[in-house]
Amino acid sequence: MAGGLIALLDDVAAIAKLAAASVDDVGVAAARAGTKAAGVVIDDAAVTPGYVVGLAPARELPIIAKIAVGSLRNKLIILLPAALLLSAFAPWAITPILMLGGAFLCYEGAEKLLHKLTGDTHTDDAAAIADPAELEARQVSGAIRTDLILSAEIMAIALAELPQQSLWMQGVVLAIVGIAITIAVYGAVALIVKMDDVGLHLVKTGRAVGLGRGLLAGMPVLLKLLAWIGTAAMLWVGGGIIVHGLAGFGIAGPEHVIHDAAVAVGGGVGAIEWGVTALGSGILGLVVGFVVVGLIKLLPGKKAH
Numbered sequence: 203m204a205g206g207l208i209a210l211l212d213d214v215a216a217i218a219k220l221a222a223a224s225v226d227d228v229g230v231a232a233a234r235a236g237t238k239a240a241g242v243v244i245d246d247a248a249v250t251p252g253y254v255v256g257l258a259p260a261r262e263l264p265i266i267a268k269i270a271v272g273s274l275r276n277k278l279i280i281l282l283p284a285a286l287l288l289s290a291f292a293p294w295a296i297t298p299i300l301m302l303g304g305a306f307l308c309y310e311g312a313e314k315l316l317h318k319l320t321g322d323t324h325t326d327d328a329a330a331i332a333d334p335a336e337l338e339a340r341q342v343s344g345a346i347r348t349d350l351i352l353s354a355e356i357m358a359i360a361l362a363e364l365p366q367q368s369l370w371m372q373g374v375v376l377a378i379v380g381i382a383i384t385i386a387v388y389g390a391v392a393l394i395v396k397m398d399d400v401g402l403h404l405v406k407t408g409r410a411v412g413l414g415r416g417l418l419a420g421m422p423v424l425l426k427l428l429a430w431i432g433t434a435a436m437l438w439v440g441g442g443i444i445v446h447g448l449a450g451f452g453i454a455g456p457e458h459v460i461h462d463a464a465v466a467v468g469g470g471v472g473a474i475e476w477g478v479t480a481l482g483s484g485i486l487g488l489v490v491g492f493v494v495v496g497l498i499k500l501l502p503g504k505k506a507h
Contacts, residue, residue, distance in 0.1 A: 269346060273388065277384065280350070281353055281357045289372055300358045311434070312491025353380070442487075445457050456486060464482070
């Protein structure tokens with residue numbers, strides 16, 4: 203009896219150790235996969251504040267919450283099962299899908315840059331919507347559609363970092379990455395869009411008036427800066443995905459050129475090498491984006507919006 207109990211305890215201890223090791227593996231894999239998707243996360247965080255600009259301040263946080271819920275739905279209900287199906291039955295399709303998504307990001311980035319440089323603000327009939335509820339619903343649905351593309355890239359990038367993991371491990375890691383990134387992105391967005399309210403509160407209450415005025419003056423600048431960062435992120439992330447995808451198909455020339463330039467300029471300084479790599483990827487992404495914009499404009503009855 204005692205021997206059986208000891209054997210049982212040994213089995214429990216072994217299972218506990220295995221579980222602990224699995225938790226560690228999940229944590230490491232999730233951190234690695236999440237880091238690889240950082241560029242798209244920056245893009246997501248930079249793009250989203252634009253969807254609440256001009257709406258009632260009291261509705262900003264509820265709108266962000268709705269978008270966050272939609273983002274979680276995108277990641278966990280739509281994209282996670284699709285990613286696992288791809289991993290199980292068509293792993294060869296992951297890289298082409300990533301590259302298509304990268305080309306879309308390049309297209310979006312190039313188009314936004316053209317609008318910024320030409321002064322075309324690309325306004326649509328949203329401004330003509332008088333009903334606040336209708337406008338809010340439109341903005342939320344538009345943000346969730348945009349999030350679906352960015353979330354697909356995040357999940358695909360994360361999945362590409364887990365080729366040797368079991369299917370259940372991939373599912374757990376993708377769920378952790380999806381939840382963590384959603385919380386981080388929309389938490390940051392909520393903080394950004396409420397900074398002007400914080401500044402106004404500080405001025406009205408007489409507490410840290412200088413800081414409050416600084417926040418009020420700085421928020422429009424920050425939002426414009428975020429718009430530029432979002433555009434740049436689309437180009438360097440999209441270009442980087444295409445560069446790595448081409449290398450995976452045996453076309454390693456662009457990757458080697460960018461890597462050699464980064465090493466030559468950076469001289470072993472990681473931040474400089476990263477900057478040169480991002481610049482090189484961004485230039486390639488801009489070229490790809492302009493090509494896609496041009497092709498779309500050539501389609502009968504179509505034009506880049």
